[in-house]
Amino acid sequence: METLRAVVVFVHLLGFAVLFGAWAAQAFGGKKQFTQLMNVGLAIAGVAGLALAAPWGIEWTPGMSFYLKITVKLVVLIIIGGLIGMGMARQKRGGTVPSGAFWAVGVLALLNAALGFFWH
Numbered sequence: 001m002e003t004l005r006a007v008v009v010f011v012h013l014l015g016f017a018v019l020f021g022a023w024a025a026q027a028f029g030g031k032k033q034f035t036q037l038m039n040v041g042l043a044i045a046g047v048a049g050l051a052l053a054a055p056w057g058i059e060w061t062p063g064m065s066f067y068l069k070i071t072v073k074l075v076v077l078i079i080i081g082g083l084i085g086m087g088m089a090r091q092k093r094g095g096t097v098p099s100g101a102f103w104a105v106g107v108l109a110l111l112n113a114a115l116g117f118f119w120h
């Protein structure tokens with residue numbers, strides 16, 4: 001069980017890598033647009049994250065802090081999804097992504113990674 005949980009954490013990290021990598025490629029030298037790959041990374045991180053939100057494969061009993069953390073992470077994920085969805089709809093109509101929305105996606109992806117990493 002512990003090994004399986006470690007595999008799911010690894011998949012969760014892959015989702016983060018795909019999301020943040022796709023965003024960074026656009027941010028630094030790219031066209032600062034949202035891409036389908038960002039949605040793929042977000043979906044991988046989201047599905048694996050929901051699987052990790054259940055207390056299996058761990059020896060400790062999760063307290064309030066654990067559930068507060070995953071609730072915050074879920075809200076951040078929904079905001080990221082909303083920003084990407086809004087930006088992609090604009091792109092489809094030939095418009096551009098507002099730069100605030102574009103940078104917010106990178107910052108919020110990093111925030112969720114930091115919450116997972118540092119909040120214990």
Ligand code: HEM
Nearest residue numbers: 016045046049050052053070073074077109112113116117
């Ligand atoms: C953009 C979305 C997300 C990103 C980039 C992200 C990133 C990360 C990272 C980097 C870790 C640290 C892994 C480690 O070193 O052990 C982590 C852990 C974790 N994440 Fe996420 N995450 C995201 C969304 C979510 C969501 C939506 C949930 C649940 C609803 C979630 C639940 C968890 C859990 C339960 C852990 C393990 C924390 C622990 O064992 O204390 N994540 N996440």
